[in-house]
Amino acid sequence: MPSISALGSVSFAWLHAHAGFSFEESYFLDPAVRFRQDAAINSFLDERFPNDPVYNFEAGLVQAEGRTRPVMLVGGLQPNLILGAALGAQFVFYGDKDPDITPAPLADADAADRLRQTDWAQVWPVELFLRQLAELRESGPPGYALIPPFFWDVTGRATIHGVLTTAQKLVGEQVFVDIMERPDSAFDLLEAIADAYERLIRLCSEAAGLPVTGLHVGECSGCMIGPEAFEAFVLPVLNRMADRIGPVRLHTCGPSDHLIESFTKVRRLAALNVGSGTSVRSIRRHLPDLRIDVIPDTTWITSQTMREVGAWVRATIDENAGGPLQFQYHIDLGQPVANFLQIHRTLRELGFECGRRRLF
Helix, strand or coil: CCCEEEEEEECHHHHHHHHCCCECHHHHHCHHHHHHHHHHHHHHHHHHCCCCCEECCCCCCCCHHHHCCCEEECCCCCHHHHHHHHCCCCEECCECCCCEECCCCCCCCCHHHHHHHCCHHHCCCHHHHHHHHHHHHHHCCCCCEEECCCECCCCCEEEEECHHHHHHHHHCCHHHHHHHHCHHHHHHHHHHHHHHHHHHHHHHHHHHCCCCCEEEEECHHHHHCCHHHHHHHHHHHHHHHHHHHCCEEEEECCCCHHHHHHHCCCCCEEEEEEECCCCHHHHHHHCCCCEEEEECCHHHHHHCCHHHHHHHHHHHHHHHCCCCEEEEEEECCCCCHHHHHHHHHHHHHCCCCCCCCCCC
């Protein structure tokens, strides 16, 4: 039987609305506060989803096998938020949903030079997180694994946003104009972003004593460009990171059929994490043995019936043609939970295991 499974998580907005949890600044900047609140959240989810693998995970970034022992997260924030804050943006903590930063901190700067000249160990919040890691390694609770910034579990897989996605966050939509009008400048920026992420990953890995084993790259904006631009601007930098850091799990948000052939040129590609707008059948034609993590489109799954969700699961398994596959989802506020749980029920009907495991 092929390796097929499912993994779900819930958003901060959902947790706030359904259980009253609030995600203030201290949750993200104080590891002890986060540890206590995460323990309470985990207990709540154990009761709310006693039979289904739905956890308190950052969307699509956590490997369940890396959370089978207690962990303490330091700097548990999305990668481009940490990078942006270190370059002058302000964190925005809403309390009832995911945090963010103020827009485009490098829009009016020589962005590539700023990235290359920054001493990451000396700038806030990176210096705060490094200090916290040092203190916890010295006197933290015994038996707990430290998870540093740019990591989410004990497997050692680092996580970053893709260079194009990060450029859009740091300088705004101007990056797409530069790709067309100032290609050398655009490519220089993307290389500088990759260099910055690599330095930050190494810094945090060493501080936590967690060896790097691979790399998740969330190239959310990749679907916004064509294959020629992807191969000219993103692919060379992505391959350089793969060579230097490790096997790559590549994520793209929107429909990406036009990029599948380009994905085959990614060196050390270990997995593709794609939305349901990307054809699993097309991926399999090009990459028959690659692991695929497929995410249902949020608008689609919100408007469907449970029967239609079950039919989609069955159709996706058929398209998958026997390769390793995981259905992944992130429940947000206002979405029908029953539709997501139908993924597990359909898999069980087909004979696949979908039980909840004891995680921390």
